[in-house]
Amino acid sequence: MANRIEEVLDRIPSPCYVCEEALLEKNLQLLHYVQQKSGAKIILALKGFAMWSTFDLVRRYLKGATASGLWEAKLAFEELGGEVHTYSPAFKTDEFELIAKMSDHIVFNSIHQLKQFKQIAKEHNCSIGLRVNPEYSAAPVDLYNPCGTYSRLGVVRSEFEWDEAIEGLHFHALCEESAESLAGVLKAFEEKFGEFIPRCTWVNFGGGHHITKEGYDIELLIELIKNFKKRYDVEVYLEPGEAVGWQTGVLVATVVDIVHNGMDIAILDTSAETHMPDILAMPYRPEVRGAAEPGKKPYTYRLGGNSCLAGDIIGDYSFDEPLKRGQKLIFEDMIHYTFVKNTTFNGIRLPSLAILRKNGELEIVKKFDYCDYKHRLS
Numbered sequence: 367m368a369n370r371i372e373e374v375l376d377r378i379p380s381p382c383y384v385c386e387e388a389l390l391e392k393n394l395q396l397l398h399y400v401q402q403k404s405g406a407k408i409i410l411a412l413k414g415f416a417m418w419s420t421f422d423l424v425r426r427y428l429k430g431a432t433a434s435g436l437w438e439a440k441l442a443f444e445e446l447g448g449e450v451h452t453y454s455p456a457f458k459t460d461e462f463e464l465i466a467k468m469s470d471h472i473v474f475n476s477i478h479q480l481k482q483f484k485q486i487a488k489e490h491n492c493s494i495g496l497r498v499n500p501e502y503s504a505a506p507v508d509l510y511n512p513c514g515t516y517s518r519l520g521v522v523r524s525e526f527e528w529d530e531a532i533e534g535l536h537f538h539a540l541c542e543e544s545a546e547s548l549a550g551v552l553k554a555f556e557e558k559f560g561e562f563i564p565r566c567t568w569v570n571f572g573g574g575h576h577i578t579k580e581g582y583d584i585e586l587l588i589e590l591i592k593n594f595k596k597r598y599d600v601e602v603y604l605e606p607g608e609a610v611g612w613q614t615g616v617l618v619a620t621v622v623d624i625v626h627n628g629m630d631i632a633i634l635d636t637s638a639e640t641h642m643p644d645i646l647a648m649p650y651r652p653e654v655r656g657a658a659e660p661g662k663k664p665y666t667y668r669l670g671g672n673s674c675l676a677g678d679i680i681g682d683y684s685f686d687e688p689l690k691r692g693q694k695l696i697f698e699d700m701i702h703y704t705f706v707k708n709t710t711f712n713g714i715r716l717p718s719l720a721i722l723r724k725n726g727e728l729e730i731v732k733k734f735d736y737c738d739y740k741h742r743l744s
Contacts, residue, residue, distance in 0.1 A: 371616055371655075374728045375694055378618045381636040381717035385417055385615040385701050388724045393578040393610055394427035400577060400584065401429075404591035406602040409451060411573045412438045414607020414702050418445040419721060419731040424610070430470070432573075432605040436461045443468040451570070451605070453497060453536065455518060457483060466490040473497050473536045473570070475520065477527055484531040495534035495570065496521060502554035503539040504547035505574070509647060513539045523558040533567050534600075535559060540574025542608065545586040548575065552590060568601040569594070577609040611702030616655070617641065617717060621693045622672065629682075630667045632689050637671030639678045640714045642700070643707050646677065655696040657683040665689070673712040710739045 371384060378384060397408050407429040418441060430448030433439035439452045452465050453473035462483050466472060472487045473495040474480040480496055487494050499520030505511035512519040520537065539551045548571065556563070563569060571591075576582055591602050619636035638645040642652060660666045663684035671678035680697075708716050716734035723729060 370722060370726070371618070371696060373726070374722065375618065375696075377728055378694075378720065379718045379730065379733065380618055380620040380694060381634075381641065381715070382618045382720050382730075383615060383700055383705050383717050384618060384720045384722055384728075385420060385611075386722045387420070387423065388722075389614040390420060390611070390701075391423060391427075391724070393612060393614060394424060396578055396584070397606070397609065398427040400588060400591075400604075404588040404602070405595055406571075406591045406604055407449070408604045408606065409449060410446070410610055411605045411607030412442060413706060414573070415611035416441065416706050417611075417701070417719065417721075417731075419719070419729075421446045428610075433469075436465050439465050439468045451603070453495075462486060463490075466492050471495055471534070471568075471570075473534075475518075477521060477525070477529070480529055480531065484529070488531065493533045493568070494531045495536050495568070496529075496532050497536040497538070498522075498526065498555070498559055500537050500539055500551055500554040500558055502551055504543050504550060505539070505541040507541075507648060510541040526559070526562075528562055528565070532562075532565070534569060535562065535566055536570040536572060538572025538574065540572065542576045542579075543574050544576065545583040545590060548587065549590055552594065563598045563600065566598070566600050568603060569598070570603040570605065573605045573607055575604055575606050575609055576612070577606060578612045579609070608702045613699050615699075615701040615722075617697040617700035617704065619695050619697065621689050621691055621695065623691060624667075624689060630665070630689075631670055632667045633670050633672055634680070634695065635672055635715075636680075636697075636717065637673045637678055637712075637714050638680045639671055639673045639675045640709050640711050641671075641717055642680065642697070642704060643709075644703055645680060651681040652700070653698040654683050655698060657685055657695075660684050669695075673714055675712070710742065713739055715739075 410431045431442035432451040442450045449470045451471040452469040455475045472492045497520040499522045503513035619634045621632045623633045660682040666684040669680040719732040721729045
């Protein structure tokens, strides 16, 4: 499977994200297994993976999508189908009715907004939920910790009040975390909000479940869900994004130039700042196919982006052979939380989007041009 990209590398435009259909389906099949064994419903978090060209495949396995506002809800409604769940830290009055028309579940972030909009939601037969903050999290960094100090996300127990319009509770406290971490979150959630769960018809466990990562305890997750459903007789939802797109594809880029300033620096036609923002935000170091840690192999390079931001640095890597101008590099695991976050800062070209089909066909589904840059400006 790992060699399929190399087989079509010369036909891949640069830069370009390539989703491997077979790998995506493997993840979806595992998520479907969790649904079958646990009785939970799993929906796709569009904030992590929104390549709607693959939705014909996604809808075979998942129950719908979760959106974070009007445009994601519209994308889910138009392109995926199934259930549409919409949550926003704050809904805008001029958008809410359209959101309600397209949504099956509406999750509010505050008691105030619930009271403000619940009548409109009821008129459109939306199931109404409230996001709560269990004040417990195993998120690795503060940037991705929705339950951190002074978090704006979810109602803490001291501010919580029951409203008869509520049909479900939602929490989201994980980021790339294990089933063991979920067990800890559930304990905190039940301690703080357990008295209200029997009044609900559903509970949403949010996202951040790293279900498709090697070593994740699938059977523990299934048991946690089954036991929770048995205790409270409610529908359980999970809404992973990263777990859907995890290890399903790559970003292909090209070495444009090589300069020297104390070390060899390869300047690529991609960018950490605009194409791989979590490199700078987390931070983290993506894997490059065939490369190793600096100094491990004979030739070490710093890989830099092509924006004028001084810190647009992807990382330091070593290679068996010297890099050459015009050579293509393959960045691993670049399908989740990448193109959904891309910007056109500095006028940098957005990477193309492609799908490597199961039959070996390479389909370029989107190429971006100057108009994509110009038309978001004025």
